[in-house]
Each structure stands twice: as structure tokens, then as C-alpha cells.
Amino acid sequence: RKEVExxxxxxxxxxxxxxxxxxxxxxxxxxxxxxxxxxxRKEPKLLMSVYSSGNEDGRFTAQLNRxxxxxxxxxxxxxxxxxxxxxxxxxxxxxxxxxxxxTTLSVSS
Amino acid sequence: xxxxIQSPRHEVTEMGQEVTLRCKPIxxxxxxxxxxxxxxxxLELLIYFNNNVPIDDSGMPEDRFSAKMPNASFSTxxxxxxxxxxxxxxxxxxxxxxxxxxxxxxxxxxxxxx
Numbered sequence: 173r174k175e176v177e178x179x180x181x182x183x184x185x186x187x188x189x190x191x192x193x194x195x196x197x198x199x200x201x202x203x204x205x206x207x208x209x210x211x212x213r214k215e216p217k218l219l220m221s222v223y224s225s226g227n228e229d230g231r232f233t234a235q236l237n238r239x240x241x242x243x244x245x246x247x248x249x250x251x252x253x254x255x256x257x258x259x260x261x262x263x264x265x266x267x268x269x270x271x272x273x274x275t276t277l278s279v280s281s
Numbered sequence: 282x283x284x285x286i287q288s289p290r291h292e293v294t295e296m297g298q299e300v301t302l303r304c305k306p307i308x309x310x311x312x313x314x315x316x317x318x319x320x321x322x323x324l325e326l327l328i329y330f331n332n333n334v335p336i337d338d339s340g341m342p343e344d345r346f347s348a349k350m351p352n353a354s355f356s357t358x359x360x361x362x363x364x365x366x367x368x369x370x371x372x373x374x375x376x377x378x379x380x381x382x383x384x385x386x387x388x389x390x391x392x393x394x395x
Binding site for chain 1: 312314316322323324326329337372382383384385386387388389
């Protein structure tokens with residue numbers, strides 16, 4: 173089993189749609205969880221951290237299920253500017269951040 | 282504030298040549314990471330340093346790859362000899378305090394080996 177697994181997509185949605193991405197991780201000792209965003213030919217940048225109780229940042233909601241080792245990202249009211257690759261990221265107690273291969277989102281008008 | 286600075290941004294080299302990639306982390310950050318990204322394998326961690334000391338190099342593909350961090354503000358990743366399969370984007374990143382914190386990436390070094 174890969175350390176971090178994501179559905180690669182692509183997800184093609186119209187503007188205004190709600191879209192959800194899922195991610196599973198294999199290391200039960202993982203303590204930190206993030207979603208990063210990567211635009212085409214750019215470096216990854218932090219989108220949001222993921223907390224145990226779930227958290228929101230505007231149109232973005234992240235959820236963590238430790239029992240199932242599952243992380244999700246929900247994007248409401250999609251914008252054209254949300255088109256990017258979304259990377260699920262976890263770490264273990266002593267390991268550095270491990271990145272999923274990413275889920276590609278394309279929002280069209 | 283300056284972010285992570287990498288050089289060169291782009292390099293095209295012939296198979297068998299030595300390649301040296303350079304990185305300046307964010308000032309005050311005590312962790313430095315080297316990642317490689319390809320379409321097939323995604324972002325892979327190659328090696329990371331804490332306070333200039335290599336902590337985990339298990340991701341370094343083979344002996345052709347080496348990394349150094351002679352001081353807190355500079356690191357190199359060297360490939361010798363380079364091969365076409367080394368073609369990728371190499372990202373340097375840094376963070377503060379521990380490996381569970383947010384890491385900040387440089388813009389990457391785009392390497393093509395022909």
C-alpha cells in the first residue's frame with residue numbers, strides 16, 4: 173500500500189459546483205496533515221492544515237478520520253481559479269512530509 | 282521576506298555530465314528538504330537535513346546522487362553521472378522547528394538530461 177493515495181482525477185466541474193477529494197494514508201502514527209495546491213509548472217503551496225475536528229477556510233473544508241486513516245477536502249462554489257492539482261500530505265512522528273500524487277481539478281465556465 | 286531560492290531554474294545537460302543544484306532555505310528555518318517530481322512518481326522525498334545534518338537519505342535513488350549542507354544557508358544536490366531518467370523537477374523546501382510543520386518550496390530546478 174502506498175503511503176498516501178489519492179484519486180488522480182481529473183475532476184472536471186462547472187463553476188459553482190461542489191467537489192470533494194479523498195485521500196488515504198498508511199502510517200497510523202502520522203500526526204500532521206495538510207492539503208497543498210500546485211498550479212501548472214509551479215511549486216506546491218500550502219492550502220490548509222487539517223485538524224482532527226475538521227476545519228474550514230472560506231469555501232474549503234477539510235476533514236480527518238484517524239480511525240479510517242482518511243482525509244478529505246471539500247470545495248464549495250468552485251471558481252475558475254480553483255483549477256489546479258491538490259496534494260494530500262501527511263507525516264509520521266519522525267518522518268518528513270510525504271505527498272500524494274495529487275488530484276487534478278479543472279473548473280470550466 | 283525572501284522565500285526558498287533555487288538555482289539553476291532550468292538546466293539541459295548531456296548524459297554523463299555532472300549536475301549541481303543549489304538551494305538557499307528561508308532564513309531561520311532549521312529543516313531543509315530535497316524532493317523530486319515526475320509525472321509518473323509524483324513528489325518524492327530524496328533527503329532531508331536538520332541543523333545541517335542529514336537525517337534521512339533513504340529516498341536518494343542511488344550512489345550517483347549526493348547532497349550536502351555545509352551551512353545553514355546553503356545546500357547542494359549533485360548528480361554524477363547524470364542519466365536521462367534523472368530528468369525531473371527538483372524542489373528544495375524548508376521548514377521551522379519540526380517535520381510536522383508547514384514546509385515552503387522553492388520554485389524548483391527543471392532538469393533535462395539528453
